[in-house]
Amino acid sequence: MAYLDPNLANKEKKIVDTTKKLRIGIIGTGGIANAHINSYKKMPDVEIVAGADIVPGKAAAFFKNHRIEGAKTNYASHKEMLADKNLKLDAVSICTYNRQHAVCTIDALNAGLNVILEKPMSVTTEEAVEMMRVEKESGKVLSIGFQPRLDANMQKIREIVQSGELGKVYYIQTGGGRRRGIPATRGTTFIEDATAGIGALGDIGCYSLDMVLKAIGYPKPLTVTGYKSDFFGKDKNYIGYPKGKGEEFAKLFGVDDFAAAFIRLEGGIILDFRISWAMNMDTPGDTIILGTKGGLRIPSTDCWNGTVGGPMKIYHEVAGSQVCTEIPIIPADKEYSLFDKKIRSFLDACKGLAPVPVPTSEIIYNQAIIDGIAKSSILGREIAIEIPQI
Numbered sequence: 522m523a524y525l526d527p528n529l530a531n532k533e534k535k536i537v538d539t540t541k542k543l544r545i546g547i548i549g550t551g552g553i554a555n556a557h558i559n560s561y562k563k564m565p566d567v568e569i570v571a572g573a574d575i576v577p578g579k580a581a582a583f584f585k586n587h588r589i590e591g592a593k594t595n596y597a598s599h600k601e602m603l604a605d606k607n608l609k610l611d612a613v614s615i616c617t618y619n620r621q622h623a624v625c626t627i628d629a630l631n632a633g634l635n636v637i638l639e640k641p642m643s644v645t646t647e648e649a650v651e652m653m654r655v656e657k658e659s660g661k662v663l664s665i666g667f668q669p670r671l672d673a674n675m676q677k678i679r680e681i682v683q684s685g686e687l688g689k690v691y692y693i694q695t696g697g698g699r700r701r702g703i704p705a706t707r708g709t710t711f712i713e714d715a716t717a718g719i720g721a722l723g724d725i726g727c728y729s730l731d732m733v734l735k736a737i738g739y740p741k742p743l744t745v746t747g748y749k750s751d752f753f754g755k756d757k758n759y760i761g762y763p764k765g766k767g768e769e770f771a772k773l774f775g776v777d778d779f780a781a782a783f784i785r786l787e788g789g790i791i792l793d794f795r796i797s798w799a800m801n802m803d804t805p806g807d808t809i810i811l812g813t814k815g816g817l818r819i820p821s822t823d824c825w826n827g828t829v830g831g832p833m834k835i836y837h838e839v840a841g842s843q844v845c846t847e848i849p850i851i852p853a854d855k856e857y858s859l860f861d862k863k864i865r866s867f868l869d870a871c872k873g874l875a876p877v878p879v880p881t882s883e884i885i886y887n888q889a890i891i892d893g894i895a896k897s898s899i900l901g902r903e904i905a906i907e908i909p910q911i
């Protein structure tokens with residue numbers, strides 16, 4: 522099987538070595554686990570050997586649905602699966618809701634396994650720091666699930682910034698969101714505090730942040746003034762709730778449905794951010810990156826879907842004239858999805874063939890911003906972002 526090296530966008534193909542098969546388990550067999558298993562099934566160097574979900578029978582039904590025979594699923598918890606040494610697991614996908622990310626990751630790393638964890642990394646910065654401590658102690662791979670950064674157009678943003686074409690970047694506006702798009706059609710795990718912990722910020726906001734922070738080299742966040750609200754989620758008449766469920770869902774809603782923030786980053790860069798699951802507006806704007814030599818406009822209101830929303834434009838001067846250069850869209854890779862690339866690059870990191878595709882050393886800053894927004898909003902003032910040395 523040939524595959525595209527995700528770190529090199531569409532430029533290089535490699536052949537997968539199948540002499541050693543990696544034994545994979547899945548923790549949490551809900552919605553996104555389907556994307557993981559579909560990609561694993563395409564990898565010739567993988568055996569899917571086990572799965573665990575806290576809902577009895579859910580993991581068994583999941584594997585049956587995917588026609589994976591022989592995978593063990595009779596575990597009451599992820600801990601039981603991790604303790605089953607007969608499985609000889611090499612790695613796990615952690616696809617639980619946000620509140621279970623930290624505990625499952627820490628337990629899996631402590632069991633000596635490589636981990637690919639769904640985004641957001643965690644709910645709080647403190648959890649993320651603890652996860653990184655255990656990651657360091659274990660020496661295992663921990664990669665976080667931000668597949669849009671493997672899209673060639675997304676990588677072009679970084680290439681443009683890193684080429685120096687924009688000069689010194691000093692201001693970024695990013696975010697986006699939906700007019701009516703609280704994800705509540707498949708249940709309440711995205712909207713309850715006990716399961717999700719964070720709402721639009723953790724569901725889609727983290728992607729907007731990753732898009733721009735990756736481009737500028739993930740500078741450290743220094744301070745944040747954040748705001749979050751829940752006017753739509755707490756409204757029993759919200760039109761996106763399933764019929765007859767408005768009262769129940771509004772009562773259960775315990776996260777943000779809109780957030781905005783002003784963030785200072787190391788290197789004198791300002792990040793102006795807003796994200797929405799629901800608002801009375803079509804979009805809070807494109808992403809713009811302002812530099813001393815040029816400015817980049819990225820139509821990106823749905824960047825979490827994996828790519829930019831249209832051709833990007835650079836506004837700059839050429840020989841004294843103010844011009845605008847359009848960057849052509851790079852077509853999507855028809856052979857391998859972004860999920861395939863995410864899983865492939867993780868497997869290669871497990872084999873020691875490639876760097877960790879989405880390292881915690883970057884995503885800790887993404888997480889600290891999200892958590893900083895939540896904490897600043899509660900306190901009603903700017904806060905300093907402090908991350909202990911790990």
Ligand SMILES: NC(=O)c1ccc[n+]([C@@H]2O[C@H](COP(=O)([O-])OP(=O)(O)OC[C@H]3O[C@@H](n4cnc5c(N)ncnc54)[C@H](O)[C@@H]3O)[C@@H](O)[C@H]2O)c1
Nearest residue numbers: 549551552553573574575599616617618619621639640710
């Ligand atoms: N990368 C992406 O494109 C993408 C897309 C959607 C969701 N996500 C992320 O994936 C995560 C899961 O989302 P989802 O839509 O699959 O949610 P979901 O609620 O459908 O599934 C989560 C599953 O985890 C199980 N679970 C919770 N704690 C567990 C534990 N300790 N052990 C075993 N099972 C446990 C639940 O019972 C449930 O079946 C979220 O963090 C979300 O942000 C990522």
